Amino acid sequence: MHFNDFTGKAVLITGGTRGIGLACGLAFARHGARAILTHRWGSADEDALRARFAAIGAPAPMIVEADVSRDEDTAALLERVKAEHDHVDVFISNVAVVQRGEGTLELKRRSLYKSLEYSSWPFVGYLHAIHRAFARYPRYAVAMSSDGPDAHYPAYGYVAVAKAVLETFVRYMATHLFADGCKVQALRSRQVMTESYKDMFGPEQVELGRRFAEFACTPEEIADTTLALCSGMFDAMSGQVVTLDRGAAFVDNIATLGPRLLQPETEAT
DSSP states (O other), X not given: OOOOOOTTOEEEETTOSSHHHHHHHHHHHXXXXXXXXXXXXXXXXXHHHHHHHHHTTOOOOEEEEOOTTOXXXXXXXXXXXXXXXXXXXXXXXXXXXXXOOOOGGGOOHHHHHHHHHHHTHHHHHHHHHHHHHHSSOOSEEEEEESSTTSOOOTTOHHHHHHHHHHHHHHHHHHHHHGGGTOEEEEEEOOOOOOHHHXXXXXXXXXXXXXXXXXXXXOHHHHHHHHHHXXXXXXXXXXXXXXXXOSSHHHHOSHHHHHHHHHSOHHHHO
């Protein structure tokens, strides 16, 4: 595939210091982009991150601690970006901080609101803030989803609701920003064994996923797909929810997976 030359262009990635976000930052940087990576809670080793970019001969990233739920953090972040760039070319909304669903009797309104605040609204909020700062929208905006609302896993309830809202916003913004030249997509990556996934779903689910590893995509594959989404290859599909997997949706049912789940692990693998 032919990816765009992003030399000198600003690519803003929320939650960009690990997992899928970091893989996207490195992928765009290999093609010349200046990656702007946000994180929160002082969780990033900035020296180690810069070393990762230097090792591939890429421009040094801008690394900013910014909580996506705080408008003042977003405004301060974009002021820093404005000091070095005249606009943001690509925006990737990757932050997904949600509450665990611990059963129907434990569902709480506050947990729902927090999940939406961190994992749904920032896609719209950042697009608003980018337009305020630069009087224009990015050329491309990509929202990272997972399985949307179409699947069920233990503890997935708030994730499913947050992703359903996120994907609705993607379709809405794609429709209304078409005239502004902003191409908007959602990318479903299904289950990717990042640290965030392990933290969210726990060791039992991780072990189960390991038995079906051939259906999982890597963060690097997701990053390359995001590059393709931002290189004109999917412009005619703006506003769509694109799913990346290796046929998992085709086999994700009891009839196909059930016999394998019942086998001893030595036979299944």
